[in-house]
Amino acid sequence: MSRVYNFAAGPAVLPEPVLEKAARQMLEHEGHGMSVMEMSHRSKMFEDIIGDAESRLRSLMNVPENYKVLFLQGGASLQFSMVPLNLSSAEGAADYVCTGSWAKAAIKEGSRFTKVNVVGSSEDRNYSYVPVLDSSLFNKNADYFHITSNETIFGIRYTKFPDTGSVPLVADMSSNILSEVFDVSKFGLIYAGAQKNIGPAGLVVVIIREDLIGKAGASVPVMLNYKIHADNGSMYNTPPTFSIYIAQLVFEWLQGIGGVKEMQKINEHKAGLLYGFLDESKLFKGTANKKDRSLMNITFVLPNDELNDRFVKEAAAKGFVNLKGHRSVGGMRASIYNAMPVEGVKALVGFMKEFEAQNA
Numbered sequence: 001m002s003r004v005y006n007f008a009a010g011p012a013v014l015p016e017p018v019l020e021k022a023a024r025q026m027l028e029h030e031g032h033g034m035s036v037m038e039m040s041h042r043s044k045m046f047e048d049i050i051g052d053a054e055s056r057l058r059s060l061m062n063v064p065e066n067y068k069v070l071f072l073q074g075g076a077s078l079q080f081s082m083v084p085l086n087l088s089s090a091e092g093a094a095d096y097v098c099t100g101s102w103a104k105a106a107i108k109e110g111s112r113f114t115k116v117n118v119v120g121s122s123e124d125r126n127y128s129y130v131p132v133l134d135s136s137l138f139n140k141n142a143d144y145f146h147i148t149s150n151e152t153i154f155g156i157r158y159t160k161f162p163d164t165g166s167v168p169l170v171a172d173m174s175s176n177i178l179s180e181v182f183d184v185s186k187f188g189l190i191y192a193g194a195q196k197n198i199g200p201a202g203l204v205v206v207i208i209r210e211d212l213i214g215k216a217g218a219s220v221p222v223m224l225n226y227k228i229h230a231d232n233g234s235m236y237n238t239p240p241t242f243s244i245y246i247a248q249l250v251f252e253w254l255q256g257i258g259g260v261k262e263m264q265k266i267n268e269h270k271a272g273l274l275y276g277f278l279d280e281s282k283l284f285k286g287t288a289n290k291k292d293r294s295l296m297n298i299t300f301v302l303p304n305d306e307l308n309d310r311f312v313k314e315a316a317a318k319g320f321v322n323l324k325g326h327r328s329v330g331g332m333r334a335s336i337y338n339a340m341p342v343e344g345v346k347a348l349v350g351f352m353k354e355f356e357a358q359n360a
């Protein structure tokens with residue numbers, strides 16, 4: 001067997017101990033005589049799994065008592081509609097910050113269900129920074145205020161969140177949930193597709209303050225209503241059982257490392273290795289504004305496309321795969337989620353140094 005260093009933006013690398021444990025439990029999960037995939041979601045066996053996954057996540061993120069944790073489907077993209085459908089209405093309004101492709105997608109979809117007011121944008125410099133916000137532009141009567149805590153494509157992140165007063169702050173944390181310590185009590189709602197820092201695709205985690213549940217209009221489909229899912233413990237219908245089980249193992253692994261605080265230190269170290277090299281390099285250049293740089297998605301370019309292509313190709317041949325940047329930024333992107341080991345980043349930097357020496 002030979003595993004590569006996978007720098008994909010998502011679905012992304014998973015912790016090897018998690019994959020190994022899942023492999024050991026594939027045919028028989030903990031004396032149950034069957035795989036998790038074969039279990040009824042109504043069984044005690046599965047109830048233990050989803051209950052344990054939730055309590056581990058609550059503990060990792062220090063989720064306050066008055067928040068529900070939901071395990072849903074439809075990816076982060078469905079939350080672009082569920083958030084306005086549940087928290088607002090055609091007569092209502094919401095503030096959004098436009099920091100990149102994902103924020104833009106959230107704004108576009110949100111605009112179909114509520115009146116969207118964009119209070120800040122970094123489109124003028126191709127989303128290379130997080131805009132400084134002028135709170136006098138915030139709508140004090142907005143139903144919610146939406147941000148994208150980490151823009152996966154452009155490699156930027158909020159290092160400080162806007163103070164929205166009594167307006168609930170809603171964050172798409174798909175690509176940096178569990179990567180650093182966040183104060184959940186500052187948010188009304190957090191959502192994250194699993195396939196970056198939580199587990200396999202097909203699962204989205206929603207953490208929602210209880211007073212925001214139950215506001216959906218009568219025409220909202222049951223499957224899109226947070227109250228239905230909250231009242232049914234995420235089991236109104238069959239949840240993505242196997243994805244929830246892998247998420248449980250990822251949470252267990254993260255607790256074993258020492259939790260989010262320890263993970264944050266490791267992530268700062270990993271990102272520091274790459275950014276440190278980019279800042280010194282005469283050939284490679286980071287594309288994100290220094291103070292807003294992501295810990296998870298590191299975007300960089302070489303002086304021309306020919307070198308970019310050569311780098312991606314030669315890197316892949318050495319086992320560093322999925323480094324090609326998104327077409328809207330060009331160049332390269334190294335996604336170094338929680339599960340990317342420090343050795344993987346060190347090895348990549350070593351290869352970049354070699355490449356620089358040969359091509360300078």
Ligand SMILES: *Cc1c(COP(=O)(O)O)cnc(C)c1O
Pocket residue numbers: 010074075076077078102148150151152172173174175193194196
């Ligand atoms: C990947 C990603 C999405 C889209 O997630 P899906 O699960 O594919 O819908 C949305 N927002 C951010 C920040 C992402 O990184």
